[in-house]
Amino acid sequence: MRCLLVLSALVLGVGCGGSDDGGEQKEVANEKKIVWYGAMVHPYIAEVEKGVVGYERDTGTKIKHQIGQKLTQDNENANVEALAAQGYKGFSIFPADASAANGLYEELVQHGGYVVSYGAPTTLPTPASFCVATDVKQAAMEATEALIGFMGGKGNILNVLELIEDPNTILRKEGVEAAVAKYPQVQIIQTIAGMESVETSTVKIQDAFAAKVKEIDGVICTGYTSTVAAAMILGEWNETPGNERVSFVGIDTDQVVLDAIRSGSIDATMSQNPYGHGYISCGLLSYLLDGWRPNPEEYFVNSGTVLVTKDKVDTFQEDIMKTTEQIMGELESKYLLPPN
């Protein structure tokens, strides 16, 4: 009986935590009614949220933050529809499913709302006004070319993709392959995929790496969790005396990865601009709600990437901030058309 009480107290406590937000909503009733929706608890989403907070601080706009329970379109639909029902009009959303998200968007737009996707594009045509994201194919190519540079222009690459279900994975694969195709002395020796957490990534990458350890000269990772796992495995390998150094370029800036770059045990990582994903998407929505119209020619807002090497590890944030500032400066001139 006692544990039942504890449990119910727990549930009540969580419930109360939720209702605090409800109070805030009423206060912002006259504000612009912009929602930033993070699909799940994830380090990337947390970085995006920093951008949202930055925008709020810089402009004084209040934005509703909402984070989903899991990365499925169903969950996303349920959460976002609930917010739309409360009168929100501007939606900054990470699409859970590239094509199914359009269904949700359509509904939001029909009710007079505006949607900006961040992080990943949806399939075209889409009701979304903009997509603020990394050009993943471009980023994968740049990362691969950087890796080939570290390898000295020749050798064998282990290509580590991440989630099979993610449509970006195919784009990344194409990017890596396109870069490799430019260098006749470089081959992809094996491609692995199908990892959804640092745990599964660790096991898979470890297996593949062990299988061909003598032949592999470089490893490219184009997913977040696989980069964390690979940074650890290669860090361990490269630090062990007697082992031949294996080059590595990953993506994103998890602390584990940055530490490994700083210590020199891996080469580089491609920083995306999650801060900009949050910042720019909110900026665009703010304009749209003021009556500005999207420039149909500029649907895709490439948020940019920065290659983080040992000498840039402490300063790359500034480079990214500059990219964001630059894009923000171009909003009125490039991405938007003035109100009629």
Place this chain on the structure above:
Amino acid sequence: MLELQAISKRFPGVKALDEVSLDFQAGEIHALVGENGAGKSTLIKVVTGIYQPDAGQIFYDGAEIAFRNYRESLDRGIGIVNQEIQVIAEASVAENIMLDKLDGFSRWGRIDWRRLNAKAEEAMAMVGLEVAADTPIRGLSSAQKQLVQIARALSAKVRVLLLDEPTSSITEHEAAKLFAVLRQLKTQGVAIVFVSHKFDEVYEISDRVSVLRDGQLVGSKTLADLPREELVEMMIGRAAVVESYGVLPADRNEEVLRVEKLAGRGQLHGASFSLYAGEILGFYGLVGAGRTELARLVVGAERVERGVVYIRGEAVRINSVADSLYRHNMGYITENRKEEGLLLDSPVKTNLGITIWQRIASRFSRRIDDRAETAAAKALLSALDIRSTGLGQVVEQLSGGNQQKVSIGKWLAAGCDILIIDEPTVGVDIGAKAQIHRLIWDLAAKEGKAIILISSDMPEIIGLAGRILVFKDQQIVHEIAGIQKRALRYDEVSREIGQHLN
């Protein structure tokens, strides 16, 4: 030594015990009899702390006791042997026997297997269980498992031993051994409480008998000066009817089932027999002689290796019980009501209706017609005189006899005209037994059903069957025909059977 005062125990819908006062003496074997559902098992479970009484007191050596669980009871030297076989299948014989005493064999947390096996062997010798102590229990027969349970209780050095129908699944030989052990315990001053259905046993071993009926104590008597008829009368509240059903006119012309040289894997070395409409054919033999095995082969519950089954003159291949039921209207009523025959947690209606769902379901929506099901179940309820609070009562709450009726009823509902009934009256009290006999007789005599009756109860089989097949070592060794026609007397038939069993 142990005294119960006005013990009451209520279960949902039933007053299982109603102010029962009894006393058990050291050095005495006290039989506890009564119809099924009379409250015997409940009583001994209350004594051993498995159930807690709602009212009343229990005194042990003059002091009041109230056990919260069986552990406490055992610690005070009061042990129980349950009717249901409860063993740990993955453990050895010895471990099962010593399960409640493992603590005693532990040194530095490690179990001393050699000492445990030796100790278990002592108990095994007492009950005549002749297997190695470290045999896994999985492969043992149910009789052997029952002996393991008895050995478990005996090895506990108990001062009071309660046995709930300990002989229900063991052979006579094993029972005789058990009785010898009980007598010996008696001379050592152990108080023994013995729950039984079998009067022979009660008279053979007990000093005193107490009769329960509907949760109330009818009386306690010394057995030496108690005539059988009086005991029966105490038990069922009316004098027992001598079973005599007259002559059953079987129609020899209508052969509904013929089996030729049927054999399963390691079962039955080619059995042949015929069954006619309106006939009751008895299968007699000891447990494991091949009676049940043959029945299960015929209805497709086991794979047939060789042989042919003809139904109404046509050779058929029966691959499953469903085949047997839906294609050939042949039903098998299992001896294990609880494990195989009934959905214990489900209401009476479901149990009676289960075999006809297929027929009464709507062809399009596959929805079961509730009204048809209710009507069919209701008809059976009254036809079979099933005592229940209604169609909604859960079968588990019914007495053994009524459960058996439900079990038969479900095959009748299915419209079977060939019924194989396996041990219909095991664990059923005398009153219900007569009713079930009457029911079986009527099914054959009035409705022309062809019935195979499998039984180890000789009066039952001789009283009902027109022909008896005697089974031994997976073979049919003898046929006794025309029992009722020739008006063979009980003694003659039983002697004839006996000759072929030895």
Place this chain on the structure above:
Amino acid sequence: MGNLDRLVRNKDAGIALSALLLFVGFSLSSESFLSAYNLFNISRIIAFSAFVALAQAVVLVAGGMNLSVGAIGGLATIATGYGIQVLGLPGWLAGSLALAIGCTAGLLNGLIITRLKINSFVTTLATLFVFTGLVHGFSEGYAYTEIPRGFTFLGRQKFLGLSNLFWVMALVLLVTHYMFRHTVFGRRLLATGGNLEAARLSGINTDRMLLSSHILSGGLAALAAVLWVSRMGSAQPATGKDWLITSFAVAIVGGTGLAGGSISALGLLMGAFIIVLIKNGLVLLEANVYYEQAFLGSIILLAVVVSRLRDMYDERLER
């Protein structure tokens, strides 16, 4: 009964034989399979899988199941990370804290199951979400990365060519074998899973057994998590997400029945061996990544079918 026959009927022998066949098969078909680096790599993943499976097996034998093994692992992971990075505790103390939290989570499962009489499936399904939510809420998805070098001694160093984790696991499995074979507690736990009613009527406090099995399960899940942190050098909050399938697959392939009542330490080791070899082998043989799950599933199914065939063979012999 011939020797061969007895070998076929012995569950462990069958599993060990399958593992051996796989091992030989992969050794012949891939030259890097037997490389020191791969063996070291395999040994630590096996160790880890065996721990996860053991956390499941101890509840399975008692007749229950624990769907929240992974979530408890996640809790223990962030507890370790938080202890070291935020509270500044020494590694051993943070590890103990994590173990204590794991046991407490198991205790909570066990209390709900035994006191409120809610079955283990429903209970642990619910707590799976509760624990996962706590992990998310507490960590907000961030990993704790300031794990000192010393803490990775178990996870990254080796002894006699095999990972230290492997030796820890061997020790724990030996203790497990001993417990279930020779101690009163272990035998009672098995009896409870084998036949709850019989165990209860033999004076075994079955509620206490179920409770203990869940505490043990929580503790082992936490241990697995701590060792994983030691291997990773960081505490990742997503740890444990895919333990559930691993825990069931390894335990069942390893001969721990779903129905309870039986367990084999050697079987668990071999089960982990088989699953890890298959995964490792699929990568080595460059199986099509998009179909990988299907291969793995088929092979697990095959193992279960083989075990079922053996049971049927047994039943036939007993006739």
